[in-house]
Amino acid sequence: MLSSLPILSTLIWLPIIGGLLVLFAGRNNPTVAKWLSLLTVVATFLLSIPLVTGFDTTTASMQFVEQVAWVPMFNIHYHLGVDGLSMPLVLLTTFTQVLVIASAWDVIKERVEQYMGAFLIMGGIMVGVFVALDSILFYIFWEALLIPMFIVIGKWGGPRRVYATLKFFLYTFFGSVFMLVSFLYMYHESGSFSILDFHGMQLGMTAQILIFLAFFLAFAVKIPMFPVHTWLPDAHVEAPTAGSVVLAAIMLKMGGYGFVRLSLPVTPDASMTLDWLMIGLSLIAIVYIGIVALVQNDMKKLVAYSSISHMGFVTLGLFLVYDILQNTGSIQGAQLGMEGAMVQMISHGFISGAMFLAIGVLYDRMHTREISAYSGVVNKMPWFVMFAVIFAMANVGLPGTSGFVGEFMVILSAFKANLWYGTLAALTLVIGAAYTLWMVKRVFFGQITNENVEKLTDLNKREFAIMATLAIVIIALGVFPAPLMEVMHASVENLLVQATTSKL
Amino acid sequence: MNFVIPDFAPAIPEMVLLALTSFILVADTFWAKRSQFATYYATQIALVVVAVLILMSFSTTQIITFDGSFVRDSFADILKLFVLVISIGIFVFSKEYLLQHKFFSGEFFVLGLFGVLGMFVMISSYNFITLYLGLEIMSLSMYAMVAMRKDSGAAVEAGMKYFVLGALATGMLLYGFSMIYGATGEIGFAQVSEVISSGNADGVVLAFGVVFIVIGLAFKLGAVPFHMWMPDVYQGAPTAVTLYLGTAPKIAGFAIVYRLLAEALPGLVEEWQSLIIMLSILSMVLGSIAAIVQDNLKRMLAYSGIGHIGFLLLGVIAATPDGYSASMFYVIVYAITGLAGFGMIVALSRTGNEFDRVVDFKGLNARNPWLAVMMLIVMFSMAGIPPFIGFWAKIIVIEEVIKAGFTWIAVVAVITAVISAYYYLRVVKAMYFDEPEDNTKIEPVSGSLNWTVSFVALSLLVLGLMPSSLINLCYQSINSLAL
Numbered sequence: 001m002l003s004s005l006p007i008l009s010t011l012i013w014l015p016i017i018g019g020l021l022v023l024f025a026g027r028n029n030p031t032v033a034k035w036l037s038l039l040t041v042v043a044t045f046l047l048s049i050p051l052v053t054g055f056d057t058t059t060a061s062m063q064f065v066e067q068v069a070w071v072p073m074f075n076i077h078y079h080l081g082v083d084g085l086s087m088p089l090v091l092l093t094t095f096t097q098v099l100v101i102a103s104a105w106d107v108i109k110e111r112v113e114q115y116m117g118a119f120l121i122m123g124g125i126m127v128g129v130f131v132a133l134d135s136i137l138f139y140i141f142w143e144a145l146l147i148p149m150f151i152v153i154g155k156w157g158g159p160r161r162v163y164a165t166l167k168f169f170l171y172t173f174f175g176s177v178f179m180l181v182s183f184l185y186m187y188h189e190s191g192s193f194s195i196l197d198f199h200g201m202q203l204g205m206t207a208q209i210l211i212f213l214a215f216f217l218a219f220a221v222k223i224p225m226f227p228v229h230t231w232l233p234d235a236h237v238e239a240p241t242a243g244s245v246v247l248a249a250i251m252l253k254m255g256g257y258g259f260v261r262l263s264l265p266v267t268p269d270a271s272m273t274l275d276w277l278m279i280g281l282s283l284i285a286i287v288y289i290g291i292v293a294l295v296q297n298d299m300k301k302l303v304a305y306s307s308i309s310h311m312g313f314v315t316l317g318l319f320l321v322y323d324i325l326q327n328t329g330s331i332q333g334a335q336l337g338m339e340g341a342m343v344q345m346i347s348h349g350f351i352s353g354a355m356f357l358a359i360g361v362l363y364d365r366m367h368t369r370e371i372s373a374y375s376g377v378v379n380k381m382p383w384f385v386m387f388a389v390i391f392a393m394a395n396v397g398l399p400g401t402s403g404f405v406g407e408f409m410v411i412l413s414a415f416k417a418n419l420w421y422g423t424l425a426a427l428t429l430v431i432g433a434a435y436t437l438w439m440v441k442r443v444f445f446g447q448i449t450n451e452n453v454e455k456l457t458d459l460n461k462r463e464f465a466i467m468a469t470l471a472i473v474i475i476a477l478g479v480f481p482a483p484l485m486e487v488m489h490a491s492v493e494n495l496l497v498q499a500t501t502s503k504l
Numbered sequence: 505m506n507f508v509i510p511d512f513a514p515a516i517p518e519m520v521l522l523a524l525t526s527f528i529l530v531a532d533t534f535w536a537k538r539s540q541f542a543t544y545y546a547t548q549i550a551l552v553v554v555a556v557l558i559l560m561s562f563s564t565t566q567i568i569t570f571d572g573s574f575v576r577d578s579f580a581d582i583l584k585l586f587v588l589v590i591s592i593g594i595f596v597f598s599k600e601y602l603l604q605h606k607f608f609s610g611e612f613f614v615l616g617l618f619g620v621l622g623m624f625v626m627i628s629s630y631n632f633i634t635l636y637l638g639l640e641i642m643s644l645s646m647y648a649m650v651a652m653r654k655d656s657g658a659a660v661e662a663g664m665k666y667f668v669l670g671a672l673a674t675g676m677l678l679y680g681f682s683m684i685y686g687a688t689g690e691i692g693f694a695q696v697s698e699v700i701s702s703g704n705a706d707g708v709v710l711a712f713g714v715v716f717i718v719i720g721l722a723f724k725l726g727a728v729p730f731h732m733w734m735p736d737v738y739q740g741a742p743t744a745v746t747l748y749l750g751t752a753p754k755i756a757g758f759a760i761v762y763r764l765l766a767e768a769l770p771g772l773v774e775e776w777q778s779l780i781i782m783l784s785i786l787s788m789v790l791g792s793i794a795a796i797v798q799d800n801l802k803r804m805l806a807y808s809g810i811g812h813i814g815f816l817l818l819g820v821i822a823a824t825p826d827g828y829s830a831s832m833f834y835v836i837v838y839a840i841t842g843l844a845g846f847g848m849i850v851a852l853s854r855t856g857n858e859f860d861r862v863v864d865f866k867g868l869n870a871r872n873p874w875l876a877v878m879m880l881i882v883m884f885s886m887a888g889i890p891p892f893i894g895f896w897a898k899i900i901v902i903e904e905v906i907k908a909g910f911t912w913i914a915v916v917a918v919i920t921a922v923i924s925a926y927y928y929l930r931v932v933k934a935m936y937f938d939e940p941e942d943n944t945k946i947e948p949v950s951g952s953l954n955w956t957v958s959f960v961a962l963s964l965l966v967l968g969l970m971p972s973s974l975i976n977l978c979y980q981s982i983n984s985l986a987l
Contacts, residue, residue, distance in 0.1 A: 140890035177918035
């Protein structure tokens with residue numbers, strides 16, 4: 001029975017329809033809103049499991065494909081499908097959604113139905129971004145996501161939420177419109193809006209460079225890369241916990257996904273010519289933004305900067321490819337970098353989500369995120385600190401956690417490309433350890449100096465379940481990442497071929 | 505001299521509309537004493553009757569009658585149908601507004617009907633004289649409507665401004681017409697086009713003629729730098745009238761742009777294309793920047809309307825049947841969106857309170873979450889953010905301008921779209937994030953108003969999810985003319 005169900009459409013529309021239902025049914029009745037939301041996200045997650053069990057890891061072609069003509073006049077299709085690059089991201093999304101709804105359970109008091117509804121709708125839209133194979137459909141999901149996020153940050157956020165949410169919206173909107181112009185240009189050249197057709201089309205160098213830059217604006221803002229990252233710390237600091245989780249765990253991945261789905265395969269020659277730009281900005285993100293993270297007083301801001309720094313590994317791993325091939329000719333080396341980037345995306349999704357949830361737990365109790373307001377939390381919340389330290393270790397990239405796998409792969413391939421790249425990238429192990437552990441020391445350990453900390457209570461069952469799930473996933477991926485890599489393998493191989501085949 | 509009886513059949517909808525309007529005009533004096541709403545209902549019935557007539561005789565071929573002065577084709581029929589549908593919406597909103605603001609009178613509806621008649625004539629015009637006639641029927645009705653509220657200084661001032669500048673624009677247009685006539689010796693669009701393409705006309709005179717015609721059109725459409733009247737008139741006029749000015753006439757305005765530039769003067773495309781590029785870019789840039797500082801929503805929508813005209817002209821720049829189709833789609837979408845936007849202001853305004861400042865929308869989500877969502881849809885659709893229909897309108901005109909080889913204009917267009925997103929977001933911000941000035945629940949004046957405004961706003965979403973049929977309609981109607 002399940003095999004006949006259009007899984008991808010279900011994963012998109014079930015949460016969206018569920019979200020609309022919550023908006024209506026949950027009005028003036030928070031309990032109904034919460035349970036209906038939980039039911040929807042759990043059902044969506046369960047329905048996404050057949051994606052894994054039915055996935056064919058031997059092929060790089062699209063699977064679970066659905067295609068219907070939508071606007072025939074312009075050859076626009078409702079075209080969905082997943083491969084090894086997008087399937088893990090879909091799963092990351094449906095999984096994170098469950099945690100997001102659970103994390104907001106008792107925390108949100110005002111207009112619960114709007115909050116939950118917004119997150120459900122976001123969930124469907126995000127799946128849509130990862131599975132859309134028609135560029136216009138992709139763009140529609142990409143932009144539509146801004147609307148609920150705008151509302152969530154602006155309504156339930158902190159004191160400077162309006163400034164932050166406007167900045168977030170306008171930055172990301174500004175980046176994406178140029179992507180739209182490139183889509184339209186490519187449609188004009190090829191007569192099709194299909195992303196797969198874009199992969200196969202010939203493009204001159206000037207066109208490639210311009211398209212690459214347009215894509216770069218869209219994805220670099222989203223990921224975000226230095227110097228267009230400034231919206232992210234603002235958005236994170238002001239967003240409610242669940243908003244930060246979605247931002248860090250999934251929305252940033254959309255930028256990385258854009259690079260692998262569009263930039264590298266559509267404009268390989270431009271990617272090769274401009275790889276110095278990407279590598280340079282990635283290294284700046286890793287080192288400079290890491291140092292910026294060191295001086296933050298606000299925990300969320302610290303993790304936000306650490307996210308930017310860690311996402312630098314994604315772009316670094318992807319664009320090292322050309323240097324590795326040039327210097328060593330090692331295809332395995334190039335593939336290692338790319339696969340590392342992909343693993344880093346998934347792993348960062350879990351780790352950053354976990355970090356923000358942990359900060360959320362503290363914030364719910366103390367209503368502050370100032371590092372200096374805390375000290376000695378471990379005395380009052382031992383269980384919480386146990387999980388938080390696991391997450392912090394994963395953030396540092398300790399072997400045995402998922403954070404290690406991706407970063408290690410990228411650092412290894414960076415050394416293959418250039419000694420300096422490797423050295424700079426490896427610096428993150430020092431800087432990352434410095435800011436993370438210093439925060440851990442100041443917040444969790446030491447003497448209790450604040451009477452509010454004295455009154456803290458440890459995790460309740462709901463929080464415990466959320467934290468434990470994440471800890472298990474993070475350690476499981478760290479100890480045994482093979483299944484994840486196996487899923488990606490064929491697609492990454494294919495991506496490498498696409499990224500290195502000239503289109504001139 | 506032979507007198508040939510012309511074929512009246514193609515103009516039956518116009519004639520019926522004229523007859524019904526005249527009847528209502530006379531009957532209103534009797535009805536007004538007995539039943540307040542008789543004129544209103546008669547107006548709506550008249551519009552429906554005309555719509556049915558058009559649908560029944562929907563033309564698939566081009567019919568030209570009255571000695572080449574009047575044309576009936578699917579392009580005209582579709583635009584007229586949309587004018588009717590939008591007008592029905594306008595009158596529904598107006599009825600409540602006029603009641604609330606205590607100047608409900610039959611003249612409003614009669615003038616409105618005459619305006620619709622003018623739009624019909626404009627849409628179907630096939631020579632300069634008919635076009636001028638239609639334009640004046642429409643404009644005179646609108647001048648009177650703007651100034652209808654005699655006790656409001658702002659409205660009278662707006663009416664004055666509108667009249668003086670509108671007359672100036674008409675003068676420009678007529679001057680242009682006369683030059684084209686002088687150069688070609690013809691007034692029919694088809695004949696003018698023929699003479700120009702034969703190359704027997706004086707190029708200099710033609711070029712001057714085109715410049716004046718384009719200036720006249722720009723005045724009427726409100727394209728920069730001939731836009732100055734728009735913000736003042738929109739703000740000064742009673743909202744019901746602004747609603748009227750900002751929606752249906754845009755459709756007729758596009759129709760005359762198409763008739764003049766694409767049907768009469770296609771041979772002079774090189775002359776007018778560069779002018780339209782200038783108008784389009786200036787309108788997009790100024791419309792989006794000037795709207796940022798507006799605190800009055802009507803004024804903001806006027807500037808945003810200027811920006812929309814700039815976008816609309818993108819399709820005209822392409823100067824291809826597909827380009828005109830894209831503009832046609834744009835103008836229809838804009839009219840529907842405008843109806844929803846101004847309709848929202850009408851729905852929320854109360855006696856003595858216009859509800860037209862951005863601050864009035866503060867905390868609307870707390871006071872009426874449903875209407876807040878509807879307004880959110882309208883704002884995001886205007887900003888061109890998917891999945892609403894405004895997105896498709898923008899992407900199609902941009903695609904056509906890229907196809908015509910002007911990628912740089914497309915880039916300018918999207919940048920202005922981002923700038924304009926800011927002021928649409930301001931409204932959303934006010935509704936969702938700001939504290940309301942008072943916390944009383946706010947409802948539309950009447951249930952029917954609630955339904956209408958929700959229906960129009962939701963149609964923006966539904967059309968956005970299923971844009972295909974409306975796009976096809978526009979492309980087919982213009983492509984059938986080009987063949």
